Amino acid sequence: MSAATIASPASAADNASAVVRMRDVKFRWPGARGFGLQIDSFTLPARAKVLLVGPSGTGKSTVLSLLCGIVAPSSGTLEVMGTDLTRLSHSARDRFRVEHFGIIFQMFNLLPYGSVLDNVMLPLSFSSVRARRASQGGTVEAEARRLLDSLGLDAHQFANHSTAALSVGQQQRVAAARALIGAPEIIVADEPTSALDRNRQLAFLDLLFAEADKAGAAVIMVSHEEELGKRFDQVVRLDEICRAQRGSAAA
Incomplete structure (x- = not known):
């Protein structure tokens, strides 16, 4: 087995306002x-923007899976919004995740034959809390359209398009709007800019961060491109702080 260790120093103020503690x-x-x-x-402090960087195979996506409750640790403490996820059942973790996390998957995971609006509003079918938040200023459809426009995808033109007909950059914006709708406290992004050139990467991050700031959400993103760290509050370099072992001795 290979093993990696992650250490993230935090100030007392950060700890007091943390949305995630591992x-x-x-x-x-x-x-x-x-x-x-x-x-x-x-x-992960509240409202912070943190980038996890490192080459493939260092455990970045595994960290995100743990943080979101997609998988459970064998031991230790994992607190999100004051709740210890290690004490929750698999189904309870699923419910918790949809309430508190907006996730931008690396491959976007859009419903290919659903419309753009259907995809953006999908989390609201599983979270009454996010549905209420999304409708505070009007209808949930109006909020979905606002997010699309804010993220650079013309809702008037594309709202009823199938996501299968969109470009990669357009699909990325749909995935981001889906993550942001209903103002979850934590946005998790797994290599969301890997298919874009540098200018489009930075433009997308600026739009994403602007919406996250409006919602008061923290953002944690993984990437192998450390140069993107200039846009973030903190960079955690997994390849510098990991220790790896091979074979049964690592167990």
Whole structure:
């Protein structure tokens, strides 16, 4: 097994306002040689923008899966919004995730034959809390259209288009609007800019951060491109702080 350790120093003020706290977290994927991850300490302050950087295979996506409750650690403490996810059942973690997280997947995971609006509003079908937030200023459709326009996709032109007919950049904006709708407290993004050139990457981040700031959301994103870190409040370099082992001795 290979193992990685992540340490993230945080100030007392950051800890007091943290939306995520991970301490002594251990996880390994199934199999004798499965990848293993140990997180000594990681804190995500409220409203912060944090970039996790490192080459493929260092555990960036695994950290996000743990943080969102997609997978559960074998030991340690994982607190999100004051709730210890290690004490929740799988179904309870799923419910918690849709209430508090907006996720931009690397491959976007859009419904290919659903309309743009259908995709953006999808999380509201599973979260009454986010549905109420999305309708505070009017209808949920109006909020979906506002987000699309704010993220650079003309809602008047594209709202009823199938997402399968969109370009990669357009699909990315739909995925971001879906993550942001209903103002979840934490936005998680897994390599969302990997298919874009640098100018489009930076433009997308500026739009995403502007909407996250409006919602008061923290953003945590993984990428192999450390140059993007200039746009973030904090950069955590996994390749500099990990220790890896191979074989059964690592268990």
